[in-house]
Amino acid sequence: MASHFPDPSSFPSMPLSYMIILFILLNVISSVHTFDYFSSCANQFSCGDLRNVGFPFWGDGRPEGCGYPDLYLKCTGNLTYITIKNISYLVKEVHPEKNTLKIARAEYSKGLCPSQFLNTNTDVIDHNLFDYLSGYQNLTLFYGCNVGFPWKILGLFDCPVNGVADTHAYPLLGAWVPIGGFCKYSVVVPVPSTFTVADLANLQAIGEAVKDGFEVKWTVGAKECNECLQSGGVCGYVYDLNKPTCYCKGSDSGSRVCDADAKAPQGYPRNIPRSHCPFYFLEEPWSLQ
Numbered sequence: 001m002a003s004h005f006p007d008p009s010s011f012p013s014m015p016l017s018y019m020i021i022l023f024i025l026l027n028v029i030s031s032v033h034t035f036d037y038f039s040s041c042a043n044q045f046s047c048g049d050l051r052n053v054g055f056p057f058w059g060d061g062r063p064e065g066c067g068y069p070d071l072y073l074k075c076t077g078n079l080t081y082i083t084i085k086n087i088s089y090l091v092k093e094v095h096p097e098k099n100t101l102k103i104a105r106a107e108y109s110k111g112l113c114p115s116q117f118l119n120t121n122t123d124v125i126d127h128n129l130f131d132y133l134s135g136y137q138n139l140t141l142f143y144g145c146n147v148g149f150p151w152k153i154l155g156l157f158d159c160p161v162n163g164v165a166d167t168h169a170y171p172l173l174g175a176w177v178p179i180g181g182f183c184k185y186s187v188v189v190p191v192p193s194t195f196t197v198a199d200l201a202n203l204q205a206i207g208e209a210v211k212d213g214f215e216v217k218w219t220v221g222a223k224e225c226n227e228c229l230q231s232g233g234v235c236g237y238v239y240d241l242n243k244p245t246c247y248c249k250g251s252d253s254g255s256r257v258c259d260a261d262a263k264a265p266q267g268y269p270r271n272i273p274r275s276h277c278p279f280y281f282l283e284e285p286w287s288l289q
């Protein structure tokens with residue numbers, strides 16, 4: 001019976017043998033296959049009506065390493081989605097020349113009563129990546145509110161919440177969290193700044209504004225990417241180092257900009273000497289702003 005079990009004295013050597021096999025495997029893989037980021041990241045993202053979106057985004061044909069980790073575009077049924085602060089947005093327009101996106105909360109595409117409520121931060125965008133464009137203001141949609149308000153509420157509507165008895169909902173200008181126990185949830189969405197308090201009674205207009213979405217400007221990578229493109233490179237991102245990079249033709253790694261020779265159309269694929277297109281980690285770190 002005891003012979004069915006391995007000799008306990010052999011256990012300590014097992015992790016080491018796994019490590020050796022892994023080490024050999026990794027060496028074989030890296031020597032045989034170097035990923036061609038220059039070609040892969042030259043691919044543009046296209047989905048439905050959105051065409052030719054490149055850096056700083058990645059997704060669907062643009063692998064990781066072609067854009068900032070949080071700027072992932074997902075194509076589903078010809079519609080493009082992006083997740084910002086854990087909220088899914090439909091990407092309606094992309095304007096690379098202005099570095100702007102027009103986005104709308106995905107769960108509001110069919111009205112003001114989504115199937116699930118996600119409380120939001122009062123500030124909905126990630127300021128490491130985006131800025132608001134002017135022309136928008138915050139609107140808060142409260143849900144799961146109880147009926148006993150002592151005052152008249154503009155735009156009160158009914159919206160059932162799973163497992164919550166109170167079904168009242170209402171809009172309010174500004175960015176708010178549920179206060180005083182009147183409501184269970186609040187969702188903050190930017191709407192055009194032309195909206196007035198009187199418009200809060202017009203639920204159809206609110207629904208359309210929320211569905212139409214709002215514009216944001218992405219603030220990362222533009223300067224570095226222009227330098228890279230002008231040097232004949234393709235922009236990308238090094239996850240391990242958390243910074244953008246420039247992939248050069250025929251080079252197996254990124255750098256800040258490419259050697260001028262890399263622009264030459266002939267001789268692809270060619271090996272650019274590393275001294276001409278140095279590894280990114282030999283470059284002095286360059287800041288994002």
Ligand SMILES: *[C@@H]1O[C@H](CO)[C@@H](O)[C@H](O)[C@H]1NC(C)=O
Nearest residue numbers: 047048049075076077078079
């Ligand atoms: C996406 O659009 C293409 C071209 O208009 C169409 O052929 C295709 O059926 C659409 N796919 C979906 C999932 O709607």
Ligand SMILES: *[C@@H]1O[C@H](CO)[C@@H](O)[C@H](O)[C@H]1NC(C)=O
Nearest residue numbers: 085086087088116117118119
């Ligand atoms: C993100 O959203 C999902 C639902 O879409 C939720 O299950 C998850 O807990 C959220 N995570 C954070 C960190 O808020």
Ligand SMILES: *[C@@H]1O[C@H](CO)[C@@H](O)[C@H](O)[C@H]1NC(C)=O
Nearest residue numbers: 122123132136137138175190
């Ligand atoms: C919405 O409110 C947040 C938090 O007060 C603020 O940081 C943000 O700038 C506001 N958004 C707009 C579009 O005004």
